[in-house]
Amino acid sequence: MGASDAAVQSPLGQSILRKEDGRFLTGTGQFTDDVNAPRQTHAYFLRSPHAHANLRGIETARARAAPGVVAIYTAADLTNVNGLPCGWLITGTDGKPMNEPPHPVLAQGKVRYVGDPVALVVAETPHQAKDAAELIEVDYEPLPAVVNVRDALAPGAPALHEQAPGNRCYTWALGDRAAVDAAFAQAAHITRLDIVNNRLVPNAIEPRAALASYNRADDAYTLYVSNQNPHVERLLMTAFVLGLPEHKVRVIAPDVGGGFGSKIYLYPEETAMVWASKRAGRPIKWVADRSEAFLSDAHGRDHVTHAELALDAGGKFLALKVETTANMGAYLSTFASCIPTILYATLLAGQYTTPAIWCEVTAVFTNTAPVDAYRGAGRPEATYVVERIVHQAAVETGVAQDDLRRRNFIRTFPYQTPVALNYDIGDYDATLDGAMRMADVAGFAARQAQSRTRGKLRGIGYASYIEACGLAPSNVAGALGARAGLFEAGQVRVHPTGSVTVFTGSHSHGQGHETTFAQIVAARLGMPIENVDVVHGDTGRIPFGMGTYGSRSLSVGGTAIVKALDKIVAKGRKIAAHLLEAAEADIEFRDGKFSVAGTDRSKTFGEIALTAYVPHNYPLDKLEPGLDETAFYDPTNFTYPAGTHICEVEVDPDTGVVDVLAFTACDDFGTIVNPMIVEGQVHGGLAQGIGQALMEHCVYDRQTGQLLTGSLMDYALPRAHHLPAFKVGTQVTPCTHNPLGAKGCGEAGAIGAPAALMNAVMDALAPAGVRHLDMPASPHRVWQALRGAAA
């Protein structure tokens, strides 16, 4: 949007308080669990207690007779119901499509992870459903289980799926192997690193929930579901699984209490419930409890990687070689296959000119919950590989951390990386300089000496990350295997009195779209943001939507709104030209007024809106009445937010406790609409990134496949006291290919923080002889590493 179009006091760039917070802070939000339907029943999912077992029989007769039971369904009932689809086809290095074993809605013949849903019990109350489920007799024949990728790939490992020999989903590669090998042969120094990216459980504050109902009168279904992209949920559910006409299913994702990726997907539960709502003839509600969320939400990360970086004598990176094995869990979740490939290997250039990169990824099935995108989705894993090995290379070559990074920064844009992406713009020196200034790197040595006098080990760590956001040019994604488009839709409805309702295909579950998008509209149309309401999360009201993930809402969803606004203004100009008896080309729109250039003759936006709906004096022969425009926007490139994070830690060698003393983030998100919301997004991302590095770790028992970290008693989430007061700042290079100049900010914190924190820990532990430590840097692990190094 041109700045000239903005009102004098443009709301763009202002930290306007969030419009949605009024209802959240006063308890008037409407989450799925707040919605109730007349004659509603309650669902309980009986889940497998075994990680791997043959299902020899399910006896439900006793349970059916239990008090309050309406119906019980198992896989045997789900005739004409297909498995859940995977939305991204990866083609392997062997030229073959990935192995895509069926993902039944309810377990069929076998269970493959602890928590695999076996039966759906529908009863009058949640307790009756649960009581009845205990009466279902399932005849399991337990099988040996594998939970980690190494065990799953071992010869003779228990096989999960007939369709995936050796438990392999695919082996896929990107880059020029020959060029990489040649560069390594010339290298003055090679740094090697084996690292694990720890498995995480998302833990949105609102667990997954759904309310499915079927209306006989119009043969249509309504599904309320805590979800990040209701249109895609509907498309996948109707077209691929249930075979229902898409227009007969309305999906509403009302207020959603956090997603972080885990609510992008089509899950078995709501799919079974939609199907069952017609069968049972009653609305069905389900709200997961926290234990169920741990078992059944799609998990994140879980990579095992070997990486090698070749450098010349001057510290220039010559080549990077990365081999990763990624855990898919028991079944392919909706976007699982593209996370460790398309969203991972393509980011391995980082901010650097490394001319040759080769990455091979093997995706593996294990007896664990499905793994899919979690805040950052592939990009935190890539950043962790690149920034950990760059840190280690600097240590090994004796070059300062910032210096080695600067020697390799990309400075000419656009820049074509050797791993498919084309960076449009960035200024990596600016964010590194900014971060170093804010972090007072100059004073670090004195602080470190001071810590030493107290017997503490102090360290500083850097992460200069890049991410590819604004997913995505549909044709590029399609060529890479996407089975869906990645555009976004926006509709701007101007009401006769001039106020505006915006319908967006993006979905807000904490991101503040109702405010940010209103700011964009208010700025463009020259009206107070109070006159703009934003509607999201309802297939019944919104033209279409691809949803919110991958930091895409502002750059793609926001741009769709801008494109719709362009149409509104263009039409308004025609109406104004008619009313002002001037040529359309002479009409200017500024500060909410259409005027004839060079005159004082003008019409307000409100007058134009009213004229559009009361077209008494109107060019009806040339122009339709009304002022309501829709646009679909498909981006021409990814956006490339980037920045440098610097973390300072102090380690207590007596206990192994890592204290995060300071965390600085200097990010380039392009043009910023609401700095306060951006800061909040960065804070949240940093908290999650620090959580991953410091304490979060999802662990399954290697023998039994039981989830050992099945609750918050064992799975450690960060608390406020683990986090320092963040220092955050921004540098701006506007994105070159969308009119907002926006790049996205939702994931950056989670992408940069783990590497920055672990590099700081490694810096602190280096004098004690510790070279590498895998996340999380828990007290126990740090203490063990120190003890191991001392031994």
Next chain:
Amino acid sequence: MYAFEYRQAHSVTEAAGMLGQTGGRALAGGQSLVAAMKLRLAQPGTLVDLGAIPDLKGIRRDGDNLVIGAMTRHAEVAVSPVVRDAIPALAGLAEGIGDRQVRNMGTLGGSIANNDPAADWPAGVLGLGAAVHTNRRTIPADAFFTAMYETALAPDELIVSVAFPLPRQAAYVKFPNPASRFALVGVFVARLADGSVRVAVTGASPSVFRSKPLEEALRGSFSAATARGVKIDPAGLSADLHGSPEYRAHLIAVLASRAVAALG
């Protein structure tokens, strides 16, 4: 949660009678029991609520003892001027339990009757050599905690109060489990009025225990350096995701030395 019968008792005698009659369980603050019931891990047929029994509440000085009623909430102990004056370490211990909601509900009696291996109160009771008064008898701390989640209490025996002898000095240092915030290891160090030293350790093994090596070493020389130098045998200590027996053994000495250092 399974269905259960709820009974409210108004006296200790009535409560004991109800427990004997029904074979049910006593409900104190409910911070462990109710959570276990919600997870369907506990299925008591009857709950006998002790919350309306006035005799079980209160904090008072009784000569050289601090007496705390079994149904006194952690939050009350944490802010009690009587506790802060008599044994400040216990106020600090109570203040460090769980979170605000837990402290407002959870009770001293409930905690020690449950004898969770990672609870804080058992360390205070054992570390001070307190006397547990029940509706039938007085049980010395050394005989009270018998095994993981087990105590010397009979099924219908109720704790009335706990008498803590006033020490010369006492300190409690807890290293929280990164997830649950229960004690991964907690060490309570006390120098009693007669000069003897007691060291109680929670979190590190299936039940709270006294560390004889630390007590002996500190009896010889009551200093942080002495405690730090004691080698604790990891044999028998707990192993879980958050700490090996070796790590717990190491932490016992570290925390003991920090407790002694805190006494100045």
